[in-house]
Amino acid sequence: MIANAKNSDDVPAIKVQHLTVSYGPVPALLDVSVEIPQGKLVGIIGPNGSGKSTLMKSMLGFIKPDVGTVDIFGTDVSQVKGRVAYVPQRGSVDWDFPITVREVAAMGRYSYRRWWQDLKKEDFRLADEALEKVRMSDFKDRQIGQLSGGQQQRVFMARALAQDADILLLDEPFAGVDAATERAILDVLQETKEAGKTVVVVHHDLGTAAEYFNLIILLKQRLFGFGTPRQVLNQKLLSDVYEGNLKVFAELARHPSDEVDGG
Amino acid sequence: MADSMAEFFTELQLNYGYLIRPLIVGTLVSIVCSVVGCFIVLRRMAFLADAIAHSMLAGVIGGYLLMKVFYQQDSNLTAMLIGAILAGILTVAMVGFVTKFSRVKQDTAIGIMYTGIFAFSAFFISLGSVSKYIQIDIYHFIIGDIMAVDNSELWLLAIVASIVLPVVILFYRPLQLTTFDPIMAAAIGVPVMAVEYLLTACTSLVVVSGVQIAGVILVVALIITPAATAYLLTDRLDRMIITSAIVGVLCFWLGFVVAVFLGTEPGATIVVMMTGVFLGGLVFAPKYGLLADWIRKSNTVPQEMMEDVLGCVLRAKGKSVPVTEVLKHIKKPAPRVRKSITMLERQGLLDVDNDKVLLTDDGRFQAKKLVRAHRLWETYLDRTGALPKEKIHDTAHLLEHISDEKTVEYLDDKLGHPVTDPHGSIIPNDSELVVGKDLLLSVLRDGNRATVVKTNGVAASSDLKVGEQITMGPRTDGGQIWVVVTSAGEKLSLTHDEVDAVVVRLLEDT
Ligand SMILES: Nc1ncnc2c1ncn2[C@@H]1O[C@H](COP(=O)(O)OP(=O)(O)O)[C@@H](O)[C@H]1O
Ligand SMILES: [Mg+2]
Numbered sequence: 001m002i003a004n005a006k007n008s009d010d011v012p013a014i015k016v017q018h019l020t021v022s023y024g025p026v027p028a029l030l031d032v033s034v035e036i037p038q039g040k041l042v043g044i045i046g047p048n049g050s051g052k053s054t055l056m057k058s059m060l061g062f063i064k065p066d067v068g069t070v071d072i073f074g075t076d077v078s079q080v081k082g083r084v085a086y087v088p089q090r091g092s093v094d095w096d097f098p099i100t101v102r103e104v105a106a107m108g109r110y111s112y113r114r115w116w117q118d119l120k121k122e123d124f125r126l127a128d129e130a131l132e133k134v135r136m137s138d139f140k141d142r143q144i145g146q147l148s149g150g151q152q153q154r155v156f157m158a159r160a161l162a163q164d165a166d167i168l169l170l171d172e173p174f175a176g177v178d179a180a181t182e183r184a185i186l187d188v189l190q191e192t193k194e195a196g197k198t199v200v201v202v203h204h205d206l207g208t209a210a211e212y213f214n215l216i217i218l219l220k221q222r223l224f225g226f227g228t229p230r231q232v233l234n235q236k237l238l239s240d241v242y243e244g245n246l247k248v249f250a251e252l253a254r255h256p257s258d259e260v261d262g263g
Numbered sequence: 264m265a266d267s268m269a270e271f272f273t274e275l276q277l278n279y280g281y282l283i284r285p286l287i288v289g290t291l292v293s294i295v296c297s298v299v300g301c302f303i304v305l306r307r308m309a310f311l312a313d314a315i316a317h318s319m320l321a322g323v324i325g326g327y328l329l330m331k332v333f334y335q336q337d338s339n340l341t342a343m344l345i346g347a348i349l350a351g352i353l354t355v356a357m358v359g360f361v362t363k364f365s366r367v368k369q370d371t372a373i374g375i376m377y378t379g380i381f382a383f384s385a386f387f388i389s390l391g392s393v394s395k396y397i398q399i400d401i402y403h404f405i406i407g408d409i410m411a412v413d414n415s416e417l418w419l420l421a422i423v424a425s426i427v428l429p430v431v432i433l434f435y436r437p438l439q440l441t442t443f444d445p446i447m448a449a450a451i452g453v454p455v456m457a458v459e460y461l462l463t464a465c466t467s468l469v470v471v472s473g474v475q476i477a478g479v480i481l482v483v484a485l486i487i488t489p490a491a492t493a494y495l496l497t498d499r500l501d502r503m504i505i506t507s508a509i510v511g512v513l514c515f516w517l518g519f520v521v522a523v524f525l526g527t528e529p530g531a532t533i534v535v536m537m538t539g540v541f542l543g544g545l546v547f548a549p550k551y552g553l554l555a556d557w558i559r560k561s562n563t564v565p566q567e568m569m570e571d572v573l574g575c576v577l578r579a580k581g582k583s584v585p586v587t588e589v590l591k592h593i594k595k596p597a598p599r600v601r602k603s604i605t606m607l608e609r610q611g612l613l614d615v616d617n618d619k620v621l622l623t624d625d626g627r628f629q630a631k632k633l634v635r636a637h638r639l640w641e642t643y644l645d646r647t648g649a650l651p652k653e654k655i656h657d658t659a660h661l662l663e664h665i666s667d668e669k670t671v672e673y674l675d676d677k678l679g680h681p682v683t684d685p686h687g688s689i690i691p692n693d694s695e696l697v698v699g700k701d702l703l704l705s706v707l708r709d710g711n712r713a714t715v716v717k718t719n720g721v722a723a724s725s726d727l728k729v730g731e732q733i734t735m736g737p738r739t740d741g742g743q744i745w746v747v748v749t750s751a752g753e754k755l756s757l758t759h760d761e762v763d764a765v766v767v768r769l770l771e772d773t
Contacts, residue, residue, distance in 0.1 A: 057446060060450040061450060062445070062449040081452030085447075093444070094305075097305065097443050098305075098497055098502075098503045099498075107443075107444070107447065111451035111452070115434070143498040
């Protein structure tokens with residue numbers, strides 16, 4: 001299967017070069033370039049409307065950029081199929097869609113079958129395993145709208161796990177979930193990273209960012225910083241991006257970044 | 264016996280034989296319309312289907328004129344059909360163009376385009392010089408006339424059905440995925456735009472065939488009404504499609520029979536049936552119907568009532584409370600209050616023994632959070648002065664149920680971490696205030712002991728050192744000034760901004 005092809009280790013998992021994307025007269029992203037190495041847990045941080053979701057959609061090949069390229073393991077994103085799995089922002093999902101938990105998880109297996117083929121028993125077994133891993137097995141036959149916020153998040157996690165892709169992109173997985181679910185999701189992400197995958201997470205709690213991620217992308221239309229939490233979460237960069245929002249610094253102070261190994 | 268049966272069928276054939284063809288056609292058309300309708304409903308494309316139907320008139324005329332002028336043929340159905348489909352696709356393209364390149368939004372663009380095309384066609388064929396050429400029965404087109412379907416049309420509709428149904432079955436997964444999550448679809452290499460064009464082409468085909476039954480104005484109902492009914496009845500797309508097809512066909516048969524016996528307009532009669540079934544579904548659907556909703560609501564106890572019970576038991580300060588006492592305090596129907604108590608017991612928040620209730624540790628934790636939210640809201644309402652005093656308690660009581668962590672934290676910070684509410688009652692402390700946890704100095708209360716973990720910016724000027732042990736004194740200056748006693752016994756007076764910049768780790772009280 002293509003999704004499991006071996007990569008030479010030095011090629012970056014995601015390489016974004018001079019990316020500019022616009023929906024109207026003002027670009028949502030302007031000249032963004034980053035190289036995300038393999039096997040890291042990476043956070044994308046920035047205020048609302050700073051283009052985090054747009055960057056993510058570009059990495060998925062959903063948005064055609066005005067300028068620039070996105071390469072996945074050295075291949076242009078438009079040529080790459082199924083190597084990137086995705087957990088959408090909660091607000092962008094149609095929760096009334098007639099689909100059950102198990103069917104969503106099984107979508108993770110679509111990339112392994114030709115589009116006209118039915119899914120096999122094996123696929124449903126893997127989907128069930130993924131649901132087990134996020135502890136959602138008891139809700140298999142529920143329609144997805146009839147779950148709590150944290151449970152909904154976990155269903156899409158299961159879908160991404162079932163896809164077993166090399167790169168995992170998550171758009172605000174911690175928004176609107178309780179602390180226990182946040183911890184559980186983080187554990188799965190960490191496990192996924194340990195297994196050699198690259199995980200990229202849109203996150204907007206600065207307070208926990210340093211604790212959660214190896215690398216941080218600080219974004220507000222342009223790239224303001226990319227590196228270890230210690231390099232990026234400094235007052236100068238943050239005040240450039242957040243324009244003197246004091247509360248942010250107070251929260252940051254709760255989780256001192258210098259306790260974290262940034263490698 | 265066998266003779267009379269045969270006679271019966273001959274009789275039937277003689278009297279009603281003319282009905283067989285329209286019945287077969289209608290059944291086919293209902294199935295394809297309702298199946299494709301499922302995707303149209305889920306993608307919110309109903310208005311677009313309507314637009315396609317109207318702009319078809321232009322295509323039909325175009326196709327007709329083409330055949331007439333070049334081949335001297337009246338009414339070549341194939342040409343008219345192809346014209347209609349082209350017109351549909353053109354409408355979609357123009358709507359896309361207008362939406363993309365102007366600030367006009369999609370619904371307006373659709374509205375302008377289809378009425379424009381429809382009006383142009385009507386204007387064109389009513390021109391004296393053109394109307395000589397054209398013998399299209401506009402009325403047939405607008406109202407639809409299933410009884411007038413001839414053999415060639417029957418074939419055509421059969422072909423449409425045999426194209427559209429296999430396409431939907433073959434492309435089921437791409438259609439499902441692009442409808443539900445186009446971003447993931449793109450990521451696994453599904454050509455999202457191509458699938459959308461495919462569905463638009465199917466919609467055009469389905470609209471063209473539906474117009475034969477119900478006419479331009481009503482054809483959208485054949486497509487979306489059965490699908491919407493099925494949407495109320497099922498939780499899975501595959502079942503929704505099958506249910507929709509069944510609803511569509513049954514309504515068609517029913518409407519057809521009624522129309523034959525009452526001599527009414529068949530298209531309209533069929534749509535009346537479909538609308539009736541939809542309304543029935545709206546009320547009686549087992550899960551998403553209004554009735555089910557109403558029953559569910561009257562059976563569950565609202566979260567608020569359970570929270571009120573918790574708050575009531577907390578005020579007893581650790582003693583157990585007789586259930587009758589709880590019932591007296593909460594002015595709601597007794598059976599439902601009892602039910603909330605049972606639910607709370609099941610959730611492990613209350614212990615019920617001998618008709619007396621006691622908070623568990625978990626329950627006390629939850630209840631405290633609630634009381635904290637209530638008193639903070641009261642303080643907030645009191646300080647902002649937005650409400651008359653006598654209304655504050657009741658409003659706070661409603662607001663306390665908005666007790667999510669972030670909101671409460673915001674209120675607390677904004678109010679300067681008050682210790683007491685306007686009535687002088689103590690506001691329970693932050694639920695994060697746990698020994699061993701890192702916190703901002705501002706949330707500490709009188710008597711708390713802690714180690715300084717980090718000082719930031721503003722506080723650097725004061726004399727707190729990392730690693731130092733401190734004890735909190737009572738606030739002064741109406742709660743505006745935090746008093747911190749250092750290990751050396753020195754008293755520091757700090758402002759809100761200063762204490763917000765210090766992180767401490769809470770120690771056991773001595
Ligand atoms: N589909 C869209 N059409 C028009 N503007 C959009 C669209 N999606 C996003 N935008 C705009 O692009 C900017 C970046 O949005 P987004 O990437 O969603 O930011 P974030 O995820 O960081 O909140 C915002 O100003 C937003 O309004
Ligand atoms: Mg976003």
